[in-house]
Amino acid sequence: MAGWVLLNISIMCFLLLLSGFPSYSASSKLLCNPDDSSALLQFKSSFTIYCTSDFVNCRPPSPTASWEIGTDCCSWDGVTCDTMSGHVIQLELGCGCLHGQIPPNSTLFHLTHLWRLRLDSNNISGELPSSISNLQQLIYLDVSWNNFSGQLPDVFGKLSKLTFLDLTMNNFEGQLPSSLFDLTQLSNLYCSSNKFTGPLPENITGFSKLTELTLADNLLNGTIPFWCLSLPSLGTLWLNNNQFTGHIGEISAPLLRALYLSGNKLQGSLPESIFDLENLSVLSLSSNNLSGQVNFHLFCKLNLYLLSLSKNRLSVNFEYSENYIFPRLARIGLSSTNITNFPKLLTQLERLEYLDLSDNRIQGEVPKWFYEIGKNSLTSLNLSKNLLTSMEQFPWNNLEHLDLSSNLLSGDISSSICNASKLEIVKLSRNKFTGIIPECLLNLSSLTVLDLQQNQLYGILPGSFSKQNNTLTSLNFNSNQLEGPLPRTLAHCTMLKLLDVGKNQIKDTFPYWLQTLPELRVLVLRANKFYGVITDAKSNNSFPKLRVFDVSDNNLSGPLPAAYIRNFKAITNAVQEESSLQYMNNVFIEDTAGVIYASYEDSIQVTIKGVDMVLEKIITSLAIIDLSNNRFQEKIPQIIGKLQQLKWLNLSHNKLTGAIPKSIQNLKNLESLDLSSNMLTGEIPAQLSNLNFLSVLNFSENHLVGKIPQGKQFNTFSNNSYEGNVGLCGPPLSRKCNNEPSGESPPSLISHNEEKIGFSWKPVAIGYGCGMVFGVILGYRVFSTGKPQWLVRIFGGELNRRARRTRTRSRANHGRMH
Incomplete structure (x- = not known):
C-alpha cells in the first residue's frame, strides 16, 4: 500500500512539473514573429520565382512555394525560428529559383536575428547591398553561384561574428575590401570564380582561425604575401588561375594539406620549405614560369596524393627516386619537365590514377613494364607530344581518358584498346597509324570524344553508330585516307557537336540527314569527293546550332544552299548566346574537389588566303562558312546578309554570277571575305567599306567594274585583292578612273562602242x-x-x-x- 501511495505521489508531481512548462508541451505550437513573417513575404515579392534545370542539384519547386499569408512562417520551407522568441534565425534558400535584385532597403535586412543566410544557386543579380551589415548576428553567409556584380561592400567590420563566407561563381569585381581581412572568427572563405583585381594586402589582423582560403580564378596580381603561406590554422590554399608574380616565399603553415598555385606567373625555384610540409597531400604548381632542377626523391618526405609540376621550365631528376616510397601518390602531372625516359619509379605506385608525361622527349617503344602500372586504378593517361614509335597494349580496364597524340606511333590501332570499356576521350591524332578504324572503338558506350585526325587510316568509315552512341560529342577523322559514303547511322549521335571528315576520299552526296542533329556546331566535309546539288532543307529548324560549315574542295554544284543558310540560327541571331571567351566542346576532367587535372578542346583546320591553318581551340564566337572550290552557280543570295555573327566567308573558285549583294554590308562582324575566281559582275558596293573588322579581302579574278570603294578598311587592301578585274579602277590599282574617254578603253567598253558604231x-x-x-x-x-x-x-x-x-x-x- 505504501508503494502505491508513493507511486501516485510521484505521478502527480511529474504532471505538476510538466504543467509548469507549457511552452514545451506536446500540444504547444511555436508561432513566428509577425514582423519577421511580413519581412519574408515582402522579400519574396521582390523576386520573380521560376525554376530551371541550370543546376543539377536543384530540384523544383522553390522553397518559397510554401510561403503563404496567414500561415506560421516557422513551418515554411527553408525557415528556422528561435524556439523561445519566434524570430527567424536561419534562411536556407539555396536553389530557391529567385530571379531579380536585392534592393538596399530590402526587408531581408530587417531579419536582424539571422545567424545563417544561404542563397546558393539562384539568379540574383546587381550589387550586394551594404545594408547587409544590419545582419550583425550572421555566422554563416553563402551567396555563391549567382550573378552578383560590382564591388563587394566594405562592411565586414560589422559582421565580426562570421565564420563562413562563400562568394563563389559571381561577377564581383575590384579589390577585396580591407575589412574582410580583419575578421578574426572566419574559418572558411571562398571567393573563387569572380573578377577580383589588384594585390592582396601585405599585412592583416584577422584570419587567425582560417582553415580554408579560396581565391582561385580571379584577376589578382602582385606577389603572394607572407601571411598567405604562414597562417597557423590554414589547411587549404587556392590561389590558382590568377596573375600572381614573383617567387614563392618560404612556407610555414604547419597544417597545410593542399596548395594550389597553378596558372599564375610565378618565377624562380621551389622553396626548400615545401619539403618540410609533412601534412601536404596536394601540390599543384603547373603553368607558371618556375625554373631549376627538382630532385624527385625529396617529395617522399611529404604525404602526397597529387603532384603537378607541368608546364614550367623545371627539369625533374629521377635519380635515386626508385629507392624511396610514395605510398599515397596517385596523380602525377609532369608535362614539359624535360624527361627523356619513363621513370621506373612508376612501378611502385600501386594506386596510380592519373599520369601526364606529355610534351617531353621520351622516345622509342613503350617498355613492357609500363603496361603493369595501375592496371586496375589508372583512369587518365597522357603521353602526347613525345617521340614514341610503338604502343602494343592497352591493359587498363578503368581507363577513361587516353591521349597519345603528336607522336610517331605507326601500324594498326590495336583492338585491345576496346578492353578499356570505360573510355570517354580517345585522342590518337597526329601520328602514323595505318589500317582500318577498329569498329569496336565506335561501339564504346561511354565514348565522348574520338580524335583520329592526321594519320594514314584507310578503308570505309565504320557505320556502326547506334542509338547507344548518344554520349558522342566530337568525331574528328580529318586528313586520313578514308573512303566510301558517310554512314547514315551518324544521325543517331544526337549529342554530336563536331563532325570533321575533311581531307579524305569520301564519295557521297551532301549529307542532308545531318540537319536533324540538334547540337551540331561544326561540320567539316572539305577536300573529299562530295558531289551533286545540296538539296533544300527539309525543315525550318535544320542545323539550328551550326557555326562552322565547311564543304570546300568538293564537286558540289547548283545554286548556293540558301535554304540552309537561312536556317543557321546560331549565326543569324544578332546576340551571341554563349560567352565569346569560351571554347567549343571544352571538356574538363576534374577530381572530386573540382580540381581540373586534364582538359580537351576541339581543333579544326581552316584556310585563310589559301593557307591551311590549325585552330587548336575553337572559340564559341567563331562563325565560318566556306563553300570554295566547288562548282556552285547562279547568284549569291541576298539572304547571306542575315548571318550577322559570321566571321569568315569564302565563296571563291566557283562559277557564281551576278552582282555582289549589298546585304553583305550587314555582316558587321565579318573579318575575312573571299569571292575570288568567280564570274561576278557589276560594281563593288560602296557600303562594304563600313565593315570595320574586315582584315582579309579578295575580289580577284572576276568581271567587276567601276571605282573601288575608298575609306576605312578598304584603304588597307593591296592590289592583290582586285587583280584580274580589267574593269576596276582607282586606288590601290594604278588604273585611274575618268569619266572622259581615254586613249585606251577597257575591252568591255570598246566592244560596246563598236557595236553602237556598227x-x-x-x-x-x-x-x-x-x-x-x-x-x-x-x-x-x-x-x-x-x-x-x-x-x-x-x-x-x-x-x-x-x-x-x-x-x-x-x-x-x-x-x-x-
Whole structure:
C-alpha cells in the first residue's frame, strides 16, 4: 500500500512539473514573429520565382512555394525560428529559383536575428547591398553561384561574428575590401570564380582561425604575401588561375594539406620549405614560369596524393627516386619537365590514377613494364607530344581518358584498346597509324570524344553508330585516307557537336540527314569527293546550332544552299548566346574537389588566303562558312546578309554570277571575305567599306567594274585583292578612273562602242541596198585621207557625241541595276 501511495505521489508531481512548462508541451505550437513573417513575404515579392534545370542539384519547386499569408512562417520551407522568441534565425534558400535584385532597403535586412543566410544557386543579380551589415548576428553567409556584380561592400567590420563566407561563381569585381581581412572568427572563405583585381594586402589582423582560403580564378596580381603561406590554422590554399608574380616565399603553415598555385606567373625555384610540409597531400604548381632542377626523391618526405609540376621550365631528376616510397601518390602531372625516359619509379605506385608525361622527349617503344602500372586504378593517361614509335597494349580496364597524340606511333590501332570499356576521350591524332578504324572503338558506350585526325587510316568509315552512341560529342577523322559514303547511322549521335571528315576520299552526296542533329556546331566535309546539288532543307529548324560549315574542295554544284543558310540560327541571331571567351566542346576532367587535372578542346583546320591553318581551340564566337572550290552557280543570295555573327566567308573558285549583294554590308562582324575566281559582275558596293573588322579581302579574278570603294578598311587592301578585274579602277590599282574617254578603253567598253558604231551604218546598208559597197569604200577614203575636212568634222563629231552618250547611259543603267 505504501508503494502505491508513493507511486501516485510521484505521478502527480511529474504532471505538476510538466504543467509548469507549457511552452514545451506536446500540444504547444511555436508561432513566428509577425514582423519577421511580413519581412519574408515582402522579400519574396521582390523576386520573380521560376525554376530551371541550370543546376543539377536543384530540384523544383522553390522553397518559397510554401510561403503563404496567414500561415506560421516557422513551418515554411527553408525557415528556422528561435524556439523561445519566434524570430527567424536561419534562411536556407539555396536553389530557391529567385530571379531579380536585392534592393538596399530590402526587408531581408530587417531579419536582424539571422545567424545563417544561404542563397546558393539562384539568379540574383546587381550589387550586394551594404545594408547587409544590419545582419550583425550572421555566422554563416553563402551567396555563391549567382550573378552578383560590382564591388563587394566594405562592411565586414560589422559582421565580426562570421565564420563562413562563400562568394563563389559571381561577377564581383575590384579589390577585396580591407575589412574582410580583419575578421578574426572566419574559418572558411571562398571567393573563387569572380573578377577580383589588384594585390592582396601585405599585412592583416584577422584570419587567425582560417582553415580554408579560396581565391582561385580571379584577376589578382602582385606577389603572394607572407601571411598567405604562414597562417597557423590554414589547411587549404587556392590561389590558382590568377596573375600572381614573383617567387614563392618560404612556407610555414604547419597544417597545410593542399596548395594550389597553378596558372599564375610565378618565377624562380621551389622553396626548400615545401619539403618540410609533412601534412601536404596536394601540390599543384603547373603553368607558371618556375625554373631549376627538382630532385624527385625529396617529395617522399611529404604525404602526397597529387603532384603537378607541368608546364614550367623545371627539369625533374629521377635519380635515386626508385629507392624511396610514395605510398599515397596517385596523380602525377609532369608535362614539359624535360624527361627523356619513363621513370621506373612508376612501378611502385600501386594506386596510380592519373599520369601526364606529355610534351617531353621520351622516345622509342613503350617498355613492357609500363603496361603493369595501375592496371586496375589508372583512369587518365597522357603521353602526347613525345617521340614514341610503338604502343602494343592497352591493359587498363578503368581507363577513361587516353591521349597519345603528336607522336610517331605507326601500324594498326590495336583492338585491345576496346578492353578499356570505360573510355570517354580517345585522342590518337597526329601520328602514323595505318589500317582500318577498329569498329569496336565506335561501339564504346561511354565514348565522348574520338580524335583520329592526321594519320594514314584507310578503308570505309565504320557505320556502326547506334542509338547507344548518344554520349558522342566530337568525331574528328580529318586528313586520313578514308573512303566510301558517310554512314547514315551518324544521325543517331544526337549529342554530336563536331563532325570533321575533311581531307579524305569520301564519295557521297551532301549529307542532308545531318540537319536533324540538334547540337551540331561544326561540320567539316572539305577536300573529299562530295558531289551533286545540296538539296533544300527539309525543315525550318535544320542545323539550328551550326557555326562552322565547311564543304570546300568538293564537286558540289547548283545554286548556293540558301535554304540552309537561312536556317543557321546560331549565326543569324544578332546576340551571341554563349560567352565569346569560351571554347567549343571544352571538356574538363576534374577530381572530386573540382580540381581540373586534364582538359580537351576541339581543333579544326581552316584556310585563310589559301593557307591551311590549325585552330587548336575553337572559340564559341567563331562563325565560318566556306563553300570554295566547288562548282556552285547562279547568284549569291541576298539572304547571306542575315548571318550577322559570321566571321569568315569564302565563296571563291566557283562559277557564281551576278552582282555582289549589298546585304553583305550587314555582316558587321565579318573579318575575312573571299569571292575570288568567280564570274561576278557589276560594281563593288560602296557600303562594304563600313565593315570595320574586315582584315582579309579578295575580289580577284572576276568581271567587276567601276571605282573601288575608298575609306576605312578598304584603304588597307593591296592590289592583290582586285587583280584580274580589267574593269576596276582607282586606288590601290594604278588604273585611274575618268569619266572622259581615254586613249585606251577597257575591252568591255570598246566592244560596246563598236557595236553602237556598227549599228549606225545599218540604215545606210538597208536604205541604199546595192550602193553599200560604194558607200563603204567612199567612207574609208574620206576618213583615211581626212578630205574633205568639212565632212570629217560633221560625221566625226557626231560619232564622238554618240559614243559619249552611250557610255553615260551605260553607267546610269549600272547605277539602277546595282
